[in-house]
Amino acid sequence: MSQISFADAEYAGKRKKTRREVFLEEMNQVVPWKALLKVIEPHYPVAGRGRRPYPIEAMLRVHLMQNWFALSDPAMEEALYEIASLRNFAGLALSEPIPDETTILNFRHMLEASDLAEDIFKQVNALLARKGLLLKRGSIVDATIIAAPSSTKNEQGERDPEMHQTKKGNQWHFGMKAHIGVDADSGLVHTVTTTAANEADVEQVADLLHGKEQQVWADSGYRGAPARVARDVKWHIAARPSDIAKLPEGVAKTRVQQREHAKASMRAKVEHPFRVIKRQFGLAKVRFKGLQKNTAHLLTLFALSNLWMARRQLMGQVRPQMA
Template identity: 30%
Template sequence: MSRIVDFELFRDDLARAVPRSDGSKGGRSPFDLVFMFKVLILQASHSLSDERTKFLIKDRLSFMRFLGLGLSDPVPDANTTWTFREALTRAEITGKPAIAVLFCAYEAALCAAGFLAMGGQIVDATVVAAPKQRNTEAEKAELKAGRVPDAWKAHPAKLAQKDRDARWTIKWSKAKPAEDGSKRIDLAVPAFGYKNHIGIDRRHGLIRTWTATDAARHDGAQWPGLLSKANTAGDVWVDTAYRSKANEAYLAGNGFRSRIHRKKPPGKPMARNVARANGGKSKVRAAIEHVFVPAARGRSARPRRWRGARR
């Protein structure tokens, strides 16, 4: 990552997003903005808590090299990391979320390094687990309506521990043979949390677009904002969850070529030519699963630690 991206490109945007004191009032000098941004990258890449981030920066030479630290250099504590992340999460640059502006700068850095978006694009989503909430039916109804339950308003400490943006969804596992081998069954696994929606280019497999929603949002409703006309090819590969007349019309009306998997007819076997076409599409679409795997391994199936959709 250090070889591909010159992190100094982010300095001006970070300075606008998280302004620092001029030092006239004294006090300890703050950590460098680009340094703290790289700390957040390490933290997000490995799904680390603030305390664990501090420990591993001191423990791993690879982290030290990435951050440009020596063995005796100071390391930001958990409160420093939390404060910087919160400031960056809430910041805006020219009316846009700071994270979106920084991501555009990252895209420009990739293009400058020769990693152009080529060969078409692949879009998919993955569930990110959050700590489960033990809410009553009345509290759930209030949250769905966009309101804070009255019982929580009087207890700020309790409210701070509640994730009001995460939602439940059903995640279907791959079909597996039954114990007697006579038929195949699907397993429905409930999940609570969020969804990461991303788009990658086929040539390099690098993330080009992204958005985050609660887990209950339908994948197919999010993808218009994930498609980019900057790609050198118009092909779009996605699974059957994205197939609809509206999405097909959107592709045709914006110069994209549909490579969406076709669904199996209800109660009928899949036609051989359709199955063969889906198999060819799967060989391409599988590349996006390779992007999700390192994140899943880093999380080790643990829930995310930060509450709220903005974080």
């Protein structure tokens, strides 16, 4: 831990905690730091004749804050200089060098090159499973479109070739899709896949199931799912509204509507992780070019959304750690 500067000491003396500080304190308690550091350490550069690398935990904390607050590399560097709560969380002080945007970029590239985002996601879910928060008795599957820049006003003069357009309702969207499998009991994400936006949702269904679930809930876009999964599970796939509308009025139609309402109530859980990464963590558009980098970004975001959604349960089971 770096020696605290006069500016940070003055900041520490204030009484009121901001929402950002409360958020960071909560996440500090629930992130499995030791497990994540163990995953990253074999790939992190060691001290040699060149400049001494920043502490691995400090860089991991900076990386997670980038994802929580949707900050670019330059914006993250500036935030570390300007916002004391972010420096404190990372264990940095103005009296010592602050990681610059290139250092922050290189750390992310190291994670991408070694496919460590998937390992981070697995370590988070392993913690949730040990705490009894991932029961795996049932799954809910769904997908969301994440927009990509459609402009060709760039160096290549073209749109991202790995992104495609698709029509949803009466509107065209250009970008990618994030497909997720969610635990039906807790609403936490257990599986993530990505495709271009024009990929049919049902094409990914087999990859979204972990193999232990006994029931699966999905919207009407997954009507062909049972034929694509070579296992005996009970399917709860939504009927098309147009099909329900064609039914004659009466007791039979009312029962169908009640069953569909029950299905929709269960499927609503899958929207919570999408809301967290899009609204709370600020994923309005893809951050990078190509599916590989964006997949790594999404895996990290869904790992962090799981921790955020389960923080109340986890905070009752773990001892606080000081940043």
